Amino acid sequence: MSMMSGGAVPAAWPERIRALARGELTPVVPRRAATVLLLRDTGEDGGPAVHMLRRRASMAFAAGAYAFPGGGVDPRDERPVRWAGPALEEWAGLLGVGAAAAQAVVCAAVRETFEESGVLLAGPDAGTVVADTTGEDWEADRNALVGHELAFADFLDRRGLVLRTDLLRPCARWITPEFEERRYDTWFFLALLPAGQRTRDVSGEADRTVWLRPADALAGYDGGELTMLPPTVTMLRDLLPYGSAAAALAAAPVGDLTPVIATATVDPAGAVVLTWPGHDDFTRTAAPGDGGR
Numbered sequence: 001m002s003m004m005s006g007g008a009v010p011a012a013w014p015e016r017i018r019a020l021a022r023g024e025l026t027p028v029v030p031r032r033a034a035t036v037l038l039l040r041d042t043g044e045d046g047g048p049a050v051h052m053l054r055r056r057a058s059m060a061f062a063a064g065a066y067a068f069p070g071g072g073v074d075p076r077d078e079r080p081v082r083w084a085g086p087a088l089e090e091w092a093g094l095l096g097v098g099a100a101a102a103q104a105v106v107c108a109a110v111r112e113t114f115e116e117s118g119v120l121l122a123g124p125d126a127g128t129v130v131a132d133t134t135g136e137d138w139e140a141d142r143n144a145l146v147g148h149e150l151a152f153a154d155f156l157d158r159r160g161l162v163l164r165t166d167l168l169r170p171c172a173r174w175i176t177p178e179f180e181e182r183r184y185d186t187w188f189f190l191a192l193l194p195a196g197q198r199t200r201d202v203s204g205e206a207d208r209t210v211w212l213r214p215a216d217a218l219a220g221y222d223g224g225e226l227t228m229l230p231p232t233v234t235m236l237r238d239l240l241p242y243g244s245a246a247a248a249l250a251a252a253p254v255g256d257l258t259p260v261i262a263t264a265t266v267d268p269a270g271a272v273v274l275t276w277p278g279h280d281d282f283t284r285t286a287a288p289g290d291g292g293r
Contacts (some may be wrong), residue, residue, distance in 0.1 A: 014150055014272050016179040017264040030099065034109035035070030037235055038246035039120060040193040042213060048245035051117060051199050052217065054208040065227045071117035077107035079153035084126035084221040085166030094170050095187055096257060106165050109189050111152040115145050118200035121191060122161040129164060131196035167191050167238035168251035174231040177262040188235055190249050214239040234255045
């Protein structure tokens with residue numbers, strides 16, 4: 001990370017922004033991705049808690065940052081699965097993409113949550129959810145999914161499971177800025193931790209997992225103790241008004257999820273201003289000499 005006025009940003013950003021402005025940088029096509037905010041009630045007056053992972057320092061993207069379970073879409077996520085909840089056409093409308101892409105995003109949300117936390121939003125039928133995924137056979141399947149040795153559709157089919165898409169609530173869509181080396185078009189979802197299941201510290205991409213109340217996570221961010229990207233901070237802020245996990249899900253937006261994407265301008269002197277539309281407090285500036293010419 002390097003410092004732009006207003007906070008830390010990746011060290012390469014100022015010069016990449018200038019290169020984009022000069023027409024010397026071709027933006028990478030963003031990869032579709034899904035992220036899930038798993039919620040559970042704390043039993044206190046502080047409202048729900050959310051499951052978070054700290055990404056390993058060795059990760060190429062968002063190293064050291066606290067985030068939610070999630071990751072990129074696997075092309076095999078488009079394979080047909082047993083489906084419970086809104087029809088695929090309805091999901092396509094909610095997510096603003098075609099039916100095949102909608103299925104892939106929803107499947108990626110459930111698959112990545114299982115891969116990174118051991119929590120599976122699927123069950124034997126449309127009204128149930130598996131109660132325990134901690135056995136050795138489950139772990140073998142989870143590792144096979146992580147290693148791309150097993151397609152998610154095949155995993156569900158072999159176990160006779162129905163994808164519980166009704167347990168997911170889409171809440172936002174963010175696209176990585178054009179000047180980033182690794183870009184993602186990410187849909188964010190809310191989901192309740194299913195009864196009987198528990199999160200496990202199983203993600204190879206994380207070196208710490210924790211349940212945090214949104215206010216506590218934001219206090220850590222504001223105090224400089226927890227590193228987070230703007231989408232993560234925004235999702236946490238959006239949870240602050242709710243006294244329970246169920247209330248947060250019930251209030252999830254329905255309809256157009258307009259993507260949020262950062263924009264950057266370079267003035268004649270070479271100073272960079274980075275903004276996220278609708279999120280003015282994330283605005284960052286870099287002096288002309290920061291990050292290269």
